[in-house]
Amino acid sequence: MTGRTLDWPLKNAKSCPARVEANAEAKGYYLVEYKGGLLPALTGGDAASGLGAPERVDLIGDVETISGAGKIPASDALGLVQAFHNDPERLVLQRALGVAVSIHENFVPASLEPNYHRFLLRNFQARARELGWMSGAGESDDVRLLRPPLVSAVATDGGDQDLAREARTLTDQWLQDPQRYSSGRARRGSHHRRVRWRSRALQPLPAAFQKTGDRQEKGRLINAMRLSTTAPLSKPVFRPC
Numbered sequence: 001m002t003g004r005t006l007d008w009p010l011k012n013a014k015s016c017p018a019r020v021e022a023n024a025e026a027k028g029y030y031l032v033e034y035k036g037g038l039l040p041a042l043t044g045g046d047a048a049s050g051l052g053a054p055e056r057v058d059l060i061g062d063v064e065t066i067s068g069a070g071k072i073p074a075s076d077a078l079g080l081v082q083a084f085h086n087d088p089e090r091l092v093l094q095r096a097l098g099v100a101v102s103i104h105e106n107f108v109p110a111s112l113e114p115n116y117h118r119f120l121l122r123n124f125q126a127r128a129r130e131l132g133w134m135s136g137a138g139e140s141d142d143v144r145l146l147r148p149p150l151v152s153a154v155a156t157d158g159g160d161q162d163l164a165r166e167a168r169t170l171t172d173q174w175l176q177d178p179q180r181y182s183s184g185r186a187r188r189g190s191h192h193r194r195v196r197w198r199s200r201a202l203q204p205l206p207a208a209f210q211k212t213g214d215r216q217e218k219g220r221l222i223n224a225m226r227l228s229t230t231a232p233l234s235k236p237v238f239r240p241c
Contacts, residue, residue: 018041018047019038019041019042019047020034020041021042021051021055022034023058023062024055025052025054026052026054026055026057026058031062031065031066032059032062033062033071033072039063039079040079043059043079043080043083048083048084053089053091053092056087056089056092057089057091060080060092060099061095063076063077063080063099064077064080064095064098068102074103074107077103078099078103078119081097081099081100081119081123082123084096085123085124085127086123086127090142090143090145090146093127093146094146094149094150097124097149097150100120100123100124100153100157101153103116104116104120104157116157117157117159120153120154120157120158121159121160124150124153124154125158125160128150128151128153128154128155128158128160128163129154129160129162131143131146131147131150131151132147132166133151133163133166133167133170134170135147151163155167175208206221208221209221209222
């Protein structure tokens with residue numbers, strides 16, 4: 001482009017294309033605002049299957065950014081959550097999850113909390129329960145990286161009581177025997193302690209921080225305590241005792 005606007009005739013097109021991807025392979029450093037019916041045409045039905053993984057990640061990021069700027073409705077961003085909630089690529093699914101969680105933090109009033117919970121559970125609960133809190137043998141790196149944000153979001157923002165109870169049980173077991181539950185499979189699933197901490201005022205965590213000499217364990221405990229102070233007080237899923 002040499003000016004503020006540019007017309008680009010599709011010289012070989014015999015008719016108006018069914019869809020337009022304006023950043024092929026996501027190689028361009030720019031945002032695309034799809035106006036009119038261009039966005040639903042790009043993501044509706046089986047259309048999204050024609051986009052590569054980088055293009056899907058880029059599209060979600062563009063729509064989230066432009067929606068956050070108030071140029072398009074937040075419903076457009078939520079539409080992408082529904083389109084990509086079960087994407088086979090971890091980065092695409094995580095990007096869709098990030099959109100859903102950011103909407104909750106900034107735009108959902110208390111009166112619409114039940115609606116939001118249903119929306120999040122409908123899109124992400126099945127995958128979260130499939131993964132569970134604990135990692136298994138032979139899991140891929142993508143699965144291990146997806147588990148913490150996905151399962152934690154469903155248990156807290158989504159209000160999945162079964163996953164929350166399991167997190168409390170696992171945390172109680174860890175508090176009783178940190179050495180046993182701080183290595184191997186249990187360590188890889190240790191993000192359940194963050195949910196436990198967010199769910200109630202749990203004083204043993206600071207004590208556990210003082211007791212352990214493991215720097216990685218200290219880091220995880222610091223993160224859990226940080227979450228307890230930054231979680232929105234207006235939207236607790238589990239009330240303090």
